[in-house]
Amino acid sequence: MSTDPAPGRDRSAATRERLLDAAVEAFATSGFAGTTTRDIAARAGMSPAAVYVHHATKEELLFEISRRGHRSAVEVAERASASADDTVERVRAIVSEFSRWHAINSRVGRIVQYEFDALTPEHRAEIAGHRRANEKIMRDALEAGIDAGVLTVSDVKGTALALLSLSIDLVRWYHPEGQITPDQIAKLHGDLAVRMVAAA
Amino acid sequence: MSTDPAPGRDRSAATRERLLDAAVEAFATSGFAGTTTRDIAARAGMSPAAVYVHHATKEELLFEISRRGHRSAVEVAERASASADDTVERVRAIVSEFSRWHAINSRVGRIVQYEFDALTPEHRAEIAGHRRANEKIMRDALEAGIDAGVLTVSDVKGTALALLSLSIDLVRWYHPEGQITPDQIAKLHGDLAVRMVAAA
Numbered sequence: 419m420s421t422d423p424a425p426g427r428d429r430s431a432a433t434r435e436r437l438l439d440a441a442v443e444a445f446a447t448s449g450f451a452g453t454t455t456r457d458i459a460a461r462a463g464m465s466p467a468a469v470y471v472h473h474a475t476k477e478e479l480l481f482e483i484s485r486r487g488h489r490s491a492v493e494v495a496e497r498a499s500a501s502a503d504d505t506v507e508r509v510r511a512i513v514s515e516f517s518r519w520h521a522i523n524s525r526v527g528r529i530v531q532y533e534f535d536a537l538t539p540e541h542r543a544e545i546a547g548h549r550r551a552n553e554k555i556m557r558d559a560l561e562a563g564i565d566a567g568v569l570t571v572s573d574v575k576g577t578a579l580a581l582l583s584l585s586i587d588l589v590r591w592y593h594p595e596g597q598i599t600p601d602q603i604a605k606l607h608g609d610l611a612v613r614m615v616a617a618a
Numbered sequence: 619m620s621t622d623p624a625p626g627r628d629r630s631a632a633t634r635e636r637l638l639d640a641a642v643e644a645f646a647t648s649g650f651a652g653t654t655t656r657d658i659a660a661r662a663g664m665s666p667a668a669v670y671v672h673h674a675t676k677e678e679l680l681f682e683i684s685r686r687g688h689r690s691a692v693e694v695a696e697r698a699s700a701s702a703d704d705t706v707e708r709v710r711a712i713v714s715e716f717s718r719w720h721a722i723n724s725r726v727g728r729i730v731q732y733e734f735d736a737l738t739p740e741h742r743a744e745i746a747g748h749r750r751a752n753e754k755i756m757r758d759a760l761e762a763g764i765d766a767g768v769l770t771v772s773d774v775k776g777t778a779l780a781l782l783s784l785s786i787d788l789v790r791w792y793h794p795e796g797q798i799t800p801d802q803i804a805k806l807h808g809d810l811a812v813r814m815v816a817a818a
Contacts, residue, residue, distance in 0.1 A: 449735065451651025494813060531790065532732040535649060575796065576806045583787035584780050590731065598776065606776045614810050 488548035514608030688748035714808030
């Protein structure tokens with residue numbers, strides 16, 4: 419009776435989302451090593467056997483959470499980079515939107531960073547690729563600004579890492595119920611980033 | 619025959635150091651949750667029973683590693699803060715030396731940050747106190763510079779956290795065998811910090 423061409427796939431996709439949400443809850447509460455597949459199943463309202471039907475090992479769920487998180491952050495940085503022709507404003511936009519992303523997603527960000535070593539070597543290699551993509555977006559913006567004569571940067575690689583640290587380290591201390599909003603963090607970090615690199 | 623007044627205590631202290639070194643090795647290799655007291659004992663060349671004689675639970679060793687790490691980092695920041703009368707140079711010195719500390723101690727730094735949630739609530743509260751002490755050193759330096767008219771800072775609390783992020787996020791990516799030295803990191807981060815806050 420459904421007009422959907424693949425209701426079975428949709429149900430399966432919805433179950434997968436439920437499992438991923440449950441895994442985020444469990445990892446955030448008990449850490450990766452302190453979580454069992456049974457815990458995740460219980461939080462998702464499923465039997466452990468049903469979890470295995472979805473080929474969802476604990477590590478595979480962590481990898482999927484990490485992959486989605488990194489892809490989403492890279493997309494945000496790419497969009498921010500493309501949003502400004504002026505290279506000073508490009509640096510501001512990348513850092514600002516990257517910090518906003520980390521404030522909004524601080525819980526997932528913590529899991530993704532702190533449990534990186536729990537991934538298999540193959541999965542770590544893929545995630546490391548996403549991290550390098552983000553570093554390249556930052557370095558490219560700095561090099562464009564140096565070429566345009568509007569940025570003064572002595573060490574492009576080290577400065578790109580320092581700019582990303584402003585955003586990434588947010589997950590250590592940012593709490594959604596705290597006093598500072600993602601908008602405020604985005605504005606402050608964008609301003610600080612420009613001061614770090616703009617030509618005098 | 620020893621001239622030492624308390625050789626027993628010294629032996630005990632040496633054993634304790636061996637246990638702490640072994641715990642750092644084990645946590646860095648397998649994570650806190652993936653490490654057993656038996657692993658730590660084996661790395662220290664001791665029996666599990668001998669570890670218990672030293673009242674060394676896994677959590678208590680993690681706490682001691684965290685406490686020493688934070689105390690050492692706070693001392694470094696305090697010394698740096700006291701080393702410069704000029705408030706611009708004070709900011710440079712604090713960030714520079716804090717980054718040097720995190721580069722030199724990146725392995726311990728990773729454990730201390732990533733396993734913070736594994737501490738008991740009482741131990742977390744003590745470590746959080748050390749973190750606040752570091753934030754206060756940074757805020758005090760910014761406020762002194764604002765009063766002296768040499769720094770322009772719109773948000774003291776947020777900027778202090780951002781300056782500390784430069785150093786703290788080092789532990790995520792810094793590797794001693796990499797191309798950049800602690801001296802180079804210290805110089806770069808000190809320069810970037812001054813650009814972030816110095817009056818135009």
